[in-house]
Amino acid sequence: SDLTGEALAELIRDGGFAAHVRRMRSRYRIARDLLAELLPRASGGLLRVTVPDQGLSLLALLPEDWPPGTAARIRAAAGIEGWLLSETRLVQQGPDGFVLGFSGHSLPALRRAAERLGEAVRAADDYDAALGRGELSVEQGRDATARLGRLSRQLGRLDITGPAGARAVVGGVTTPVPARRHVAPGEHRVELLHAAGQRAHSDVRVGAGSAVSV
Secondary structure: OHHHHHHHHHHHHOOHHHHHHHHHHHHHHHHHHHHHHHHHHHOOOOOEEEOOOOOOEEEEEOOOOOOOOHHHHHHHHHOOOOEEHHHHOOOOOOOOEEEEEOOOOOHHHHHHHHHHHHHHHOHHHHHHHHHHHOOOOHHHHHHHHHHHHHHHHHOEEEEEOOOOOOEEEEOOEEEEOOEEEEEOOEEEEEEEEOOOOOEEEEEEEEOOOOEEEO
16 A cells, blocks of 8 residues: 555665664574574584575485484474475485474574474484383383384494593583483594593594494
8 A cells, every 4th residue: 555655665765674674684693593503412413404594494404314204203203393305395315304494483492492303313312211221111112122223223323431420522412421322423522521620522433333432
């Protein structure tokens, strides 16, 4: 309408529209960078994030050889909304992953969602821990063993030891030692935090289906 057009023209003339664009651009950049930093760390390096120069969403890719259906199960376990890459493709090729929007959400909400998604991706550690505690029924144990076996063929494992009271940090995730951490194949930094306050680190490379003692 003429009234709407005049109001918009006045907003542009007075510089209000340009100020709004600058403000929102800065807000969205902060949200984008938060997700780009948190997702690889929360997932133990399993999610590879593609950071866009423009737009209001980013891609978080799973490892290339993870089986079909894994992304859908992770999305359901994490309780997040968003497209899967496989849902947008006419031809199913390349790694699956998540199309994650970062506009219209508060930073705390984005942080919580990123942490839930990372935890769901790191399910191999959860299966391993549940089996180690012996809390599962026979049927649950079989299912967890089968799932862990499939994941273990695609991931590497870090077997971390240290003095009593020490903690290990891998990919931003801290766990007491001794610890077993499943990670994406490749190079990882393992930082050891001693109870007395000393810190040490090792850079290790692990392949799919293999384990490295640290």
